[in-house]
Amino acid sequence: MPPETDAERTTPLAPVPAEPAAAAPPDRAPDVERGQGRAPGPGDGHGGEHREQDDTHGNVQAPGHGHGHGHGHGHGPATPAGRRVRLLLVGLLVPCALATLVGLGLLWPGGSLPGSTQPGQEVFDAEVTAARATDCTPGSGDGACAGLTLHMDGGPLPGRDLVQIVPVEPSTPRFAVGDRVRVAYSGGEATDPGSYQVVDFQRSGPLIALAVAFALAVLLLGRWRGLAALVALGMSLVVLVLFVLPAILGGASPVWVAVVGACLIMFVVLYLTHGLSARTSTAVLGTLASLALIALLSGLFSALARLTGLDDTTASLIATLGAPVDARGLLLAGIVIGALGVLDDVTVTQTSAVWELRAANPALGARALFAAGMRIGRDHVSSAVNTLVLAYAGASLPLMLLFTVAGRGPGEVLTSQDVATEIVRTLVGSIGLIASVPITTGLAALVASREEPGLPLGRRRH
Numbered sequence: 001m002p003p004e005t006d007a008e009r010t011t012p013l014a015p016v017p018a019e020p021a022a023a024a025p026p027d028r029a030p031d032v033e034r035g036q037g038r039a040p041g042p043g044d045g046h047g048g049e050h051r052e053q054d055d056t057h058g059n060v061q062a063p064g065h066g067h068g069h070g071h072g073h074g075h076g077p078a079t080p081a082g083r084r085v086r087l088l089l090v091g092l093l094v095p096c097a098l099a100t101l102v103g104l105g106l107l108w109p110g111g112s113l114p115g116s117t118q119p120g121q122e123v124f125d126a127e128v129t130a131a132r133a134t135d136c137t138p139g140s141g142d143g144a145c146a147g148l149t150l151h152m153d154g155g156p157l158p159g160r161d162l163v164q165i166v167p168v169e170p171s172t173p174r175f176a177v178g179d180r181v182r183v184a185y186s187g188g189e190a191t192d193p194g195s196y197q198v199v200d201f202q203r204s205g206p207l208i209a210l211a212v213a214f215a216l217a218v219l220l221l222g223r224w225r226g227l228a229a230l231v232a233l234g235m236s237l238v239v240l241v242l243f244v245l246p247a248i249l250g251g252a253s254p255v256w257v258a259v260v261g262a263c264l265i266m267f268v269v270l271y272l273t274h275g276l277s278a279r280t281s282t283a284v285l286g287t288l289a290s291l292a293l294i295a296l297l298s299g300l301f302s303a304l305a306r307l308t309g310l311d312d313t314t315a316s317l318i319a320t321l322g323a324p325v326d327a328r329g330l331l332l333a334g335i336v337i338g339a340l341g342v343l344d345d346v347t348v349t350q351t352s353a354v355w356e357l358r359a360a361n362p363a364l365g366a367r368a369l370f371a372a373g374m375r376i377g378r379d380h381v382s383s384a385v386n387t388l389v390l391a392y393a394g395a396s397l398p399l400m401l402l403f404t405v406a407g408r409g410p411g412e413v414l415t416s417q418d419v420a421t422e423i424v425r426t427l428v429g430s431i432g433l434i435a436s437v438p439i440t441t442g443l444a445a446l447v448a449s450r451e452e453p454g455l456p457l458g459r460r461r462h
Helices: 081-107 204-249 254-274 278-304 312-321 327-360 366-395 397-405 410-414 417-448
Strands: 122-134 145-152 161-167 180-185 196-201
Touching: 081 204, 081 254, 081 278, 081 417, 122 161, 145 180, 145 196, 161 196, 204 254, 204 327, 254 278, 254 327, 278 327, 278 417, 312 327, 327 366, 327 417, 366 397, 366 417, 397 417, 410 417
Parallel strands: none
Antiparallel strands: 122 145, 122 180, 145 161, 180 196
């Protein structure tokens, strides 16, 4: 039903009589709150007009009933619809949460995890104190190597200097005096320079500084909500490190581990960050439905496209473990977990948009809320899909450059194993992202239009 006009809103309402036998005179009608479409009468549970009108369900309300149109439901003797909706949310979410906990118990890694079959190396810090061009072979005169003098902070010879000869090649990083590096010791003769190898730069300092800057930015903008978001981020990392990775290494199905881990992260992150409310529960339901769709599509199209998941990283993992790994399962697990980060952004935004629309105009019904929320969702999803595609394209940019210089045609490049994997990952994630908008917006419109009056929107008892 369209919003009421000013003329309709100024129609006086007859108050509900205090005793059944006594009727209030017409001249005692209370004033009507302008802009709210209701009157705050003592017996007016919902503030509807005393004229026949259709509610949001198309039911005709008879005159004299305190169950009006302004908010869709009243506070009569019947159970409030808002309570029924909350009970429905609980009925849908509790089984999902219990299933997540059962899956967590069944898949939790037990016993010792498989270790690397390759000989271990001790890695320690060192500092480059001198760097100069030198011969790769003494006396050759080629000058094609760099001679690095390293002051070792650890290892078998702490506090000593060590000279390392590093070949200068296009793939070799450039070293300068003052660089902090990581040196691997193979376990051979401690005084033999051949027992050592420069393997990487030290990056802990810049990464810690960047993490601190990120945390400060989140706290300055989000304040207490930002603090909750940081705690939720830490909990996500804990789930990945303590459950997802060990469970996969322990031989559990990567797909089921990813589904259980993603659901656990979703419950923890969304409720910790946004609080226990009908609004958050709606976002959780929308995310669950979209994740299920992504898992189904990724499994289907990875099988149809004959994707093996055996890229260079997975092949190195198998060689390191010396044991078979479900490579396609790892691929599907990566798609599910990777999509979760974008999904919760879309579902939370859509849910919040619907609640704010109803707060601005409480007369909006479910259909109007859905239409308005979808207009916001179309803009949101168009930019989010573009972000997802560019993120995957950026991650596989070196691979695409390699195929380009190899002179392979576009069709051959796009259907190759590595590029086809990224295409499936991108398109499946995008389809799930697109589907999450109408799913979440529809759920949010139904729930928000049935919220009980008298409490702030989106902060109901749950």
